[in-house]
Amino acid sequence: MLEEDMEVAIKVVVVGNGAVGKSSMIQRYCKGIFTKDYKKTIGVDFLERQILVNDEEVRLMLWDTAGQEEFDAITKAYYRGAQACVLVFSTTDRESFQAIDSWREKVEAEVGDIPTVLVQNKIDLLEETVIKNEEAEALAKRLKLRFYRASVKEDLNVNEVFKYLAEKYLLQLKQQTAEETEVVHTTSNKIGDPNFPGVFRSDQPWTASC
Numbered sequence: 001m002l003e004e005d006m007e008v009a010i011k012v013v014v015v016g017n018g019a020v021g022k023s024s025m026i027q028r029y030c031k032g033i034f035t036k037d038y039k040k041t042i043g044v045d046f047l048e049r050q051i052l053v054n055d056e057e058v059r060l061m062l063w064d065t066a067g068q069e070e071f072d073a074i075t076k077a078y079y080r081g082a083q084a085c086v087l088v089f090s091t092t093d094r095e096s097f098q099a100i101d102s103w104r105e106k107v108e109a110e111v112g113d114i115p116t117v118l119v120q121n122k123i124d125l126l127e128e129t130v131i132k133n134e135e136a137e138a139l140a141k142r143l144k145l146r147f148y149r150a151s152v153k154e155d156l157n158v159n160e161v162f163k164y165l166a167e168k169y170l171l172q173l174k175q176q177t178a179e180e181t182e183v184v185h186t187t188s189n190k191i192g193d194p195n196f197p198g199v200f201r202s203d204q205p206w207t208a209s210c
């Protein structure tokens with residue numbers, strides 16, 4: 001299959017405390033809707049959306065994990081294979097802000113350092129805020145993460161969050177592919193070098209014309 005024909009699919013996990021707006025964010029992004037009712041996520045759910053990033057088709061699979069600790073055992077298994085992560089806290093919930101470090105650690109423990117973004121949701125409720133701007137910015141700086149203030153309700157900055165992650169992931173993928181190609185070139189150059197003994201397998205006959 002040609003490289004241009006291959007579709008890139010990215011598994012994105014959206015994590016954070018209960019009621020910060022994870023399910024709403026995924027619904028807004030994939031279905032374009034917002035509902036006021038709060039329905040606690042049990043376990044895990046996922047929705048997907050295709051987007052174009054630099055003319056390349058990318059399929060984002062957004063995994064909605066439960067924010068309640070009681071579901072920890074189920075959700076951890078779903079972090080496996082994640083290629084990008086959204087860490088969410090709410091403007092009106094200080095505990096959700098304080099829990100960000102621990103969410104990051106949980107994801108990192110399962111999948112290592114993947115493209116991640118920090119999101120402060122519900123900025124339409126800024127008059128009720130319990131988090132200072134400087135505090136949120138300092139957290140993003142400390143964790144070395146891109147930071148977005150968003151309102152899923154008002155559809156502010158939701159697309160930007162996922163576009164950024166897709167771009168970051170694709171960039172990383174290209175760098176990896178370039179590095180791998182470089183390794184192949186370096187190795188084949190060495191085989192052509194008469195001073196380099198090379199490694200020859202008996203099951204692969206090698207002739208001067210190869």
Ligand SMILES: Nc1nc2c(ncn2[C@@H]2O[C@H](COP(=O)(O)OP(=O)(O)OP(=O)(O)O)[C@@H](O)[C@H]2O)c(=O)[nH]1
Pocket residue numbers: 016017018019020021022023024025035036037038039040041042065066067068121122123124125150151152153154
């Ligand atoms: N004002 C406001 N409310 C929001 C926003 N985003 C979500 N909500 C509301 O916040 C509540 C919780 O949203 P959910 O999306 O269910 O939260 P969750 O993080 O998925 O919660 P868990 O399933 O328990 O993990 C719902 O009543 C939403 O309507 C927002 O940007 N602004």
